[in-house]
Amino acid sequence: MDLNLSDEQRLLRESADRFVNETYTADHRRKIANDPLGFSMDIWKQFADLGWLALPIPEAHGGLGGGAIEIGILMEAFGRGLVSEPYLSTVIGTSLISECGTETQKQALLPKIADGSLILAFAHSERQARYDLAEVATTAKRTPDGWRIDGQKTAVLDGGAAAQIVVSARIDAGKIGLFMVPQGAAGLTSHDFPRLGGGRACNLELRDVELPADALLGDGSDALPAIEVVVDRAMAALGAEAVGIMQTLLDQTLEYTKIRKQFGRPLSANQVIRHRLADMAMQCDEARSMALRAALMADAEPVTRSRAASGAKAKIGKCARFVAEQSVQLHGAMGVTEELDIGSYFKRLLAFETLFGGSAHHYRRHAALGGRAVEA
């Protein structure tokens, strides 16, 4: 039993913090917000040089074999800076390839991810599915040359930046397959948009998209269990990012209440404000514990892993909303303007709450997985 960071983990945290402090200034974020790509390719190259893109790749494939804890360390720092590079999307894609891909596919794709030349996205959500991971209406039909994909995907994070998109599609009633769809494939239409809280996303339409046989990841067995593993890990990573965002909001709000004077004294001299800040601090700490817990259980057996992930997503979502809304509240009218950074952090937390399902959804999933009589 040891929850202290190892020396390597501590170094990783220091380098991530340093990077975010030096590079991800408010000026940088403003510049990137108006960029059609939504992030900087130069920074992406730095991610590759720092080894962060190789981090989630197994050592057998030339990666660093990092786990959920290491990804969480990076994500927390990224949260502090509101980093908009497509890191999580690429980690998700990497994990799907590692979980499902054939040896040939892994050898072909993973090294390109590590060196920064292959950005990935994951297209899974569909409008009618809400947050049900098993609900996929997009179809994949066998053709003499391979596959033909038809369907629509929503909220594909970083779909515009990705060279290849991992698309889920139903092969038959009991089976979901994952397909590597290249950007610009015939029949693929992308509606790219700026994403709430920074970065970009797109909605995809796939009409008669013809793919070669080897576009299917793996041997064609059902990919749903792998999708569940990867989404559980993604929720742990997002939880860590949310912790970084919440801590930043708390720090900035604390500073503001010390400086801002009304009725001849700082806001922080008022007990009502002090107690609110104490509650925010408490909820930041609970969120930190839950993100860590989800990461520590990311490789546990499915029920334990999924309950930890859903528990974390639900609890951190609840804490995030409190911290975000109170940060705006305590900044007064300034908190509702674009003139402060607070709003950007607020919006990223709002996006966090929504991604992969909100707190209510995940409390229900947690209960159902615990054998309690509710529908997830």
Place this chain on the structure above:
Amino acid sequence: MDLTFSADERAFEQEVRDFIAANLTPEMKRATALTPSVFSDPDIGMAWQRALHKKGWSAPGWPVEYGGPDWTPAQRWIFEAECARAGVPNVNVMGVKMVGPVIIGFGSPEQKNFYLPRILSGEDYWCQGYSEPGSGSDLASLKTRAARDGDDYVINGTKIWTTHAHHANRMFALVRTNETERQQDGISFILIDMKTPGITTRPILTIGGDHEVNQVFFDDVRVPVANRVGEEGKGWTYGKYLLEFERGSGIASAKLRDALKTISELAESDATGHAIGDPDIAVRMSEIEVDIDALEMTELRVLSALQTGQNPGAVSSLLKLRVSEIRQAVTRLGVDVIGNDGLYVEPMRPLYRLKEAPGIPEELLPVVPEYLNGRAYTIFGGSSEIQRDIVAKMVLGL
């Protein structure tokens, strides 16, 4: 980083389980489950304390030279977790966890030699004389006066909320030995024999129907000056040191998990008409379980820091707030789980000595009293409002 215990720690866990299996009688277990107040009555609690003492385990937090078992933080964790899981009696903490550490830290050699062994063995039963009718959260305003007269102090005044004063043979108390400009500077920490002439005790029933707390009156009570711990006027410092023990004994998640498990089992039983089938109950159970998960991780983070000799810092002062709130959420859920059976009032105490079978399933009897008495969790040991003041000051530097 990992959550697993070492082979040695696993072996220790087994040793604790074996000890509990050999010493926790079905009567103790039933009495504990049917006790809706914070602590077990002395007949139950002290029987367990004696069993622990025989094994050398009655004071987990004490230094080894005073009779502590020399456990690592992980061993203490395992011990507490196993005890909670098994439902062992809730031994009154006033001796081992509260006055013990103060005597160890600030007592004279004579006081250590006399009192500490008697705490370990359970021969002495302690109560705490802190709060007064006019001094609750503002404890330093306390007025119980100890006037010096030769080798004695003569004590006049009153203490309130005194847990188990009606069972205790000793009290540790904060008394005013001097009128000073800063009221904290006039307070001394004193040990009182409850059989001393001039002490009377009045019971106070809590809203759950339990007699756990009292008001104690002092009428010219003569206590030897030798019973003062440490220096005159330094009582506030010693008392605060003790309150830190009261707030952050640090391992509460296991007990909360056990309390939730009890409610969960009731919700799954016929006794409650399978209350878990109500989606609201099922989801609230998950919400509380997740809150306990978060608390447990925070406790383990503190434990990890302690294991490597680091100061866990401010995080531990957040624990009391959450523990008390979660405890109340569990007891509230219990009320909702048992439904109409919550209307049944059983005034007899202790519940485990009822002569006749009650009109509802026995295991439902403590649920409403636990909720009612449990409103005190966010009040005693420094109210939640005071805790938030402390967090703002000590954690946030405001």
